[in-house]
Amino acid sequence: MENFIRSLKDSLHKGFIDHTKINQGKYPPKLLINNIEKNENVLGSLIEELEKCESFIFSVAFITESGLAALKSHLWDLRQKGIKGRLLTSTFLSFNQPKMFRELLKIENVEVRLTDMKGFHSKGYIFKHRTHYSLIVGSSNLTASALKVNYEWNVKLTSHKNGEFIHHFREQFEGVWAKSQVLTEQWIKKYEENYVPLINSKVIHQIKDPGISYAGNAIEDAMKIVPNKMQEAALEQIHQVRAQGQNKGLVISATGTGKTYLSAFDVRRFRPKRMLFIVHREQILTKAKEDYRKILGGVEEDFGLFSGTSRDQNTKYLFATIQSISRDNHLCRFEKDEFDYVLIDEVHKAGAESYKRVMEYFTPKFMMGMTATPERTDGFNIYELFDYNIAYEIRLQEALEEEMLCPFHYFGVTDFELDGQLIDDTAILSQLVTEERVQHIIDKVSYYGFSGDEVRGLIFCSRKAEAKELSKALNEKGFNTAALTGNDSQQVREQRVNQLESGSLDYIVTVDIFNEGIDIPSVNQVIMLRQTQSSIIFIQQLGRGLRKHQTKEFVTIIDFIGNYKNNYLIPTALSGDKSMNKDNTRRHTKDTSYIKGVSTVNFEEVAKKQIYKSINDSKLTSLKVLRDAYIELKNKLGRIPKLMDYITYHSIDPNVIINEYNSYYQFLLKIGEELPVLDKYESQVLSMLSIEFLNGKRRHEPLLLEQLVNQSSIHIKDYQQLLQKNNCIVDEATLKSIIRIFDLSFFTQSDQKKYGEKPIVITENQTYKLNTHMQSSLQENHYFKEYIEDVIQTALTFSKDYPSNEPLKLYGKYSRKDVCRVLNWENDEKGTMYGYKTKHGTCPVFVTYHKDEDVESSVAYEDEFISPEILKMFSKNSRTLNSAELQPIIYSEDNNVDIHVFVKKDDAEGRDFYYLGKAVVDRNSLEQTTIPTASGDRPIVKMNLLMEYPIKHNMYHYLTSK
The missing domain is CATH 3.40.50.300 (P-loop containing nucleotide triphosphate hydrolases)
Structure with a gap:
């Protein structure tokens, strides 16, 4: 409790008195807004408090079904834990619909009451915790728009349970609650009988594609229908494909985003003498014809069907099913160049013989394929059919952001x-x-x-x-x-x-x-x-x-x-x-x-x-998974992809490939690609650069390598200037660490052998340069050079996710070897730094939160979070408060030792740990105790680490849950 009060005082001082105060506390007052760019919203904070609370109170005027839906699964989980809440609302302005009240009745762990208070317009959320209350109050009602997208201002505050501030809020709530009516089915029925909305509280979604409000089909009416913003962008990209002399284009557009309207707008712009639109089902055909007529205008006779019993052949705009038009006796009715413009809907089906027959027969000025899912499970290459021309692409996330769905x-x-x-x-x-x-x-x-x-x-x-x-x-x-x-x-x-x-x-x-x-x-x-x-x-x-x-x-x-x-x-x-x-x-x-x-x-x-x-x-990185991703990307590009292509086209993480096969070159060989041969040393160096640098966890090494590949040498001062230009740490320890990586002295003997044993970079006369074998290989084998350059560019791209002026990224993932490297240790000591180890003014602490059941009791230390701010930690066994090994840790602040905390949930996560920030020892928590071992009880020291920053809720909940 004392720690909580101290932290709350620091938080309030920084929040309300002096923002420059260094100790910011764990409970800062916070402005909650919806920030789409940062993926931050009020809903996230609401859910975070719900998942931590012992009970809750909502007082909100307006509630929608959508807003309630966003909380339903979380309220269900609270019900399973026996946690209950109360919700106070009203019928103010008749905003709340009868059906929404019925949805509230389904949530058994939330008691709902209604106030008839005139002008009830509150928007407050109170959460009771063991030591305190959290309060979110401001402009957000319990609606999806208010919680996720609208411009809202809400303040999140923390109060001790005895605080006057929270006392006033609770007093206000309890006063209205006591006079309010319990929500029942009978009340809803009565409300429903008299319900007349005074405002249009029901959101009606209209299809964004234009053309709906025009009943006539005259060309002048059709021309009034204009594309929306996304369609304008798509039309311009399709135009650019044609401007480059291409006669085919593929449009990839999520289901429901209006591919048909988009294609109709492009036909209107193209102005073909005749057009053919092909679909695979007759029920889609009639709808497509109607949509086209809205956009293009013209008389009914201009639009015809070629399907079933309909055999229109001479209309300007012909809509056909693939089953009908692909028959030989039907195809021959048309000249090969009969249509200026051919469109094929759901073109991912084009691997079928019927589609191939039609596409090979017609020779239009432009052919467009449309699909929501170009990826194929049978390996057929849709992209190749359209000469790898992706005219436009919008996937689910983008379509949601643009409110197209x-x-x-x-x-x-x-x-x-x-x-x-x-x-x-x-x-x-x-x-x-x-x-x-x-x-x-x-x-x-x-x-x-x-x-x-x-x-x-x-x-x-x-x-x-x-x-x-x-x-x-x-x-x-x-x-x-x-x-x-x-x-x-x-x-x-x-x-x-x-x-x-x-x-x-x-x-x-x-x-x-x-x-x-x-x-x-x-x-x-x-x-x-x-x-x-x-x-x-x-x-x-x-x-x-x-x-x-x-x-x-x-x-x-x-x-x-x-x-x-x-x-x-x-x-x-x-x-x-x-x-x-x-x-x-x-x-x-x-x-x-x-x-x-x-x-x-x-x-x-x-x-x-x-x-x-x-x-x-699951084996997410099985050869089949990696090969399928490779083939998909190769199909899309029409060539062997580079590592950078996997990033550019949002495919598989290149690090996943390297973790399995040491280098991309080895992976390509494994899946059967015929490649120019690399000699043994070239292959070893490529493995080293890929394994050690590709993840981008330190920008320094790929920056140096980039210079050396381009100019074979660089003066140390020039390299330092380059680092400064890139806002990188430049100090003696870091520069020394970089060279120990490149001359391989950092690595274990087995890794040195794996990486070719000789230094890749040597230092002469204050200059860095590549060894002679490397220089020769880069000059004589341009394939080797391309592999190296690809690793460099990929590493530099990944490095943007890591701070260049700090050694570690909060919530980044690091292996023990990574930690040795970025903290400038002279050697890779991953084999001897289990638990914790102090060296070079740093002390990394590694915690596997949930141990395997077969771990021996003598090493199964019960390290655990007491709260998001405190990690209870145990020393190794046979240690006392006076052990020399523990003195630098216990007195870390006095000894200028930085304690860095790394935690992983369990061994199933692999070698990497989440970095949770720095910590200091709470000396008041130090306790010498014992742990049972096969040879009897052994002394052990228990201590609490106070985290520099409280662990964010999602991470804390993930790590600690069993």
Whole structure:
């Protein structure tokens, strides 16, 4: 408690009296705003406090379903922990809708009351903790816009439980609460009967693509319809492709972003004498023709269909299905140059013979392909078909940011447990449709809800038999559902879709047939009851609900996460991060702020643990995964990619490849590429530079190497100036460390042998230069030089993520060898620095938070966080308070020793630890105790480390949770 009060006083002094005060404390007053560029928002702070609190109080005037949805999974987790809260709201201005009140009733651990106080307009959130209260108060109501995107001002303050400030807030709340009415279903029914909104509190989303408000088809009306900002940018890029003399272009655009309208605008600009538009399904054809007519104008006779029984052949704008036009007896009706402009929708299907036949037959002035998913699981190269001309690309994250799609709330929820075991890959059909699992599904679906008056949902299953049985079970529970599989005809599919849109069906239960090529804009709930096998299919299924529609404000995605080996693909797909870097994947699971706009990604705690388990257990860097990523990128580029290409095109993390194969050259050989030969020493040097420098954790080495590759030597003073220019640390210890890296003396003997044994860089007459073998190789083997230059540029790119004027990055990840290097130790001492080690004025402390069960008790030290500010640490055994080894640590401040704390969750994370900052020993906590060993009790010292900065919530929660 004394530490808390001291820290709170420091925080208040710095926040309200003197901002220059050095000791800032752990509880600074903070302005909370929504900053899209920094991925910061009010919602994040709200969730952080919820996850730490013992109870909570909300007093908010306005609440929307979307705002409530953003908190539902977190409130569910609190319910599992027995944590309750109270919420006070009102009917002020009739903003709050009756359906929202029903959603509140579903949250059993939140007691809700309503005040009839005139002008009730409060916006406050109070959280009770063990030692204190946190308060967020300001302009944000409980709406998704206010919590994520609007320009809002809120202040977060901390108060001791006896503070007068928090006492006034609680007193105000309790006074109104005591006079307020309890929310009940009866109250909602009465409210609903008299509900007349005085303001339009319901957000109606219109499709952003223009052309909807014009009923006429005259050309002058069509010309009034103009592209939106994103379409303007796309049209300009497509124009540039043609201006460069190219006659093909590929448009990659997320589902629901208006590819058809975009292509129609380009046709209007191109002004072809005749145009052919090809799709793979007839139901899409008619809609495309209607959309084109809105944009192009003209008479009905200008627009024709070539599909089914329609055989229009001479219209200016012809819309055809691939099944019809690809037949030989139909193709021959047209001249090869019949059409100036040919468009192919869903062009990722173009590997089929029917598409090849059509594309090889016609010779238009320009051919455009359109797809949301150019990546193929069969290895077919879509990019090659279009001469590697990507005319325009917009993926899910960008489309959300530009508000081109309907916002979504994704919930990764826990699947059903049978006899204490979660549903897994081996579950048989009888386990998937038990009475208990069906009820579990209904409970979850009801809790997380949907936007709009009636549910229009899609349920994706893993098997046809499951779809049929589940549909039957749901119908017995009072739902109106229909199973739809690949066995059903196109006519039956269209009938079911019409029934869903009209409201006569609540759900269509299907397997994979709706992954793409189906447009049901009114879908407001997507339920995933199958393991994620591919990121592509995941996004396709999620995308079924992303089209905007006037009946919904958002779409709810409910993903039932069982014990599936591929769960790691979920954060990969949602974030769009293809790096296959386990740390990135973990980060995207625990921190979902990457989702733009008012959309949110939420995981129930148990479901989140299943994803972590999948990440730990899976081989994300298997040869197949790496080869697939390589082929995908090679297809996109039309050449062997460089390491830098993986960064530029947001593909796999190059470090993942190096960690597995030592160098990119070795990886290329492994997957069968025929390459010019490197000699043994060249290969060894390339491995050394890749392994040690590619991650960019210190900028100094690649900067020196870049100079030496270009000019073979550089004077030490010139190099120092270069470092200063790049804002790098320039001191004797760092310069000495750099040379020990390049002359290999830093490394262990086994590493020196691995890296070629002789110094790569030598120093003569105050000048750095490459050894003669290196100079000769760079001059005579330009392939070797290209590999080296690629490593340098990639390393310099990664180095931008690390501070150049500080040795370590807060929350960066470092191996023990990395730490030795960046802290300027003379040698790699990773083999002898377990736990902690003091040297060169530094003391790195390494903690594996959750030890394996088979670790011997004599070394299984119970290091743990007491709070985000305090780490309880144990010395090695057989140490006392007087041990010489501990004196520099205990008196670190007096001895100018910097204690650096590194923590990893468990050994499944690999060799790297998170850097959590500096710390000092709380000498009042020092205690000599004992630890049991095989040879009896041994002395050990226990102490608390006070962190320079409190560990941020997401990291603390991730590391400490079991």
